[in-house]
Amino acid sequence: MRILHLLSSPVFSGPAEAVALLAAAQQRAGATVSVAVDSLRAGTGTEEPARPRFQALGLLDTEGLSLATQAGAAAFLADARRLRRLPVDVVHCHASHDHWLAWLARPPGARLVRSVHAPRSIRWSLPPADAVTVPDAELLSRLWPGPAAVLPALVDSQRFRPAGNRRALRQALGFPGGPVVGMASTLQATRRHAVAIAAFAQLRRRVPEATLVLLGDGVLESQLRAQVHRAGLEAAVRFLGYRSGVDFVRCLQALDELWVLGLGNDWAGRTALQARACDVRVVAARLGALPVWADAVLEEVSPEELAKEGLGTGRRTVPIPDVDAVAAEVLALYQAAAARTG
Numbered sequence: 001m002r003i004l005h006l007l008s009s010p011v012f013s014g015p016a017e018a019v020a021l022l023a024a025a026q027q028r029a030g031a032t033v034s035v036a037v038d039s040l041r042a043g044t045g046t047e048e049p050a051r052p053r054f055q056a057l058g059l060l061d062t063e064g065l066s067l068a069t070q071a072g073a074a075a076f077l078a079d080a081r082r083l084r085r086l087p088v089d090v091v092h093c094h095a096s097h098d099h100w101l102a103w104l105a106r107p108p109g110a111r112l113v114r115s116v117h118a119p120r121s122i123r124w125s126l127p128p129a130d131a132v133t134v135p136d137a138e139l140l141s142r143l144w145p146g147p148a149a150v151l152p153a154l155v156d157s158q159r160f161r162p163a164g165n166r167r168a169l170r171q172a173l174g175f176p177g178g179p180v181v182g183m184a185s186t187l188q189a190t191r192r193h194a195v196a197i198a199a200f201a202q203l204r205r206r207v208p209e210a211t212l213v214l215l216g217d218g219v220l221e222s223q224l225r226a227q228v229h230r231a232g233l234e235a236a237v238r239f240l241g242y243r244s245g246v247d248f249v250r251c252l253q254a255l256d257e258l259w260v261l262g263l264g265n266d267w268a269g270r271t272a273l274q275a276r277a278c279d280v281r282v283v284a285a286r287l288g289a290l291p292v293w294a295d296a297v298l299e300e301v302s303p304e305e306l307a308k309e310g311l312g313t314g315r316r317t318v319p320i321p322d323v324d325a326v327a328a329e330v331l332a333l334y335q336a337a338a339a340r341t342g
Helices: 016-028 050-056 073-084 096-104 137-142 166-173 193-206 221-230 245-253 270-277 303-309 323-341
Strands: 002-007 032-037 090-093 111-115 131-134 148-150 180-184 211-215 237-241 257-260 281-285 296-298
Touching (some): 002 016, 016 032, 032 050, 073 096, 090 096, 096 111, 111 323, 131 137, 131 323, 137 148, 180 193, 180 245, 193 211, 193 221, 221 237, 257 270, 296 303
Parallel strands (some): 002 090, 090 111, 131 148, 180 211, 180 257, 211 237, 281 296
16 A cells, blocks of 8 residues: 655644644555655754654655745646656545645545644534544544544654653753652643642642743743742742653653643643653643543633642553554554445
């Protein structure tokens, strides 16, 4: 089976890591797989660019697709001409730009599959597809009739695993000896860092030796630093900026608990699953698939509720999805789409 994944993003964040894991597993299963990404945009801020990562994995498309969402009609039409000529069996789209491109320029005989990674993509203007995946089972009822499945968060178990010695790792990272709570997301309003800082101020009354670590950068950094200053928490809250690769994994492994209070363009809850794979307790809002991975779910995202749940002892046993098994299920979804459409 010849599979082409379309991901019109220049950065290795959001759904990109799941696409890479899925594509590599499909390749191990015997399929011929490639991934096209936005090849014209350099990226956004400090986020890791996608092209080098997919190239290193041997998955990067070499057919000249630009998938440039900001390059205008000429680039879109050029991609349409290239795509229509490609000898593939499945075009698996991961963004609305990709979906429209594949719908207008589907290669002869190819199946069109769409992965919806966030609910905002499910709308009346969404083009048809032969099969669809969603990140959360609750979204299945919002789809048109036809083959559909849940594509869960995926994690590289070779990278994300418990620290051999968490205390030594914390010392190496310069973290204090007390409990460490973290957040790993862009510093923007939807992620509710302000709520987390207010909750942490309350939590410190119960656990005065606790530290809050914020991984990520964004437009709200100065406002959040000011909030920390007003609360007198400068010694207890650390802004570590954007981290990636081994550095990100090490920071995650050093945590006792991860707070996930908002989601962006990936509602599968990947960061929560990565933390769980590192044996880190997860407290999360009731959003997307986060309740699947969280040890404690907040019915109301407020400082009071978060402080109450923070650094608790309750843990759940939740299996980590097997990447190869998920890839086999997606391949079966492709076959179901082919059987349905003939």
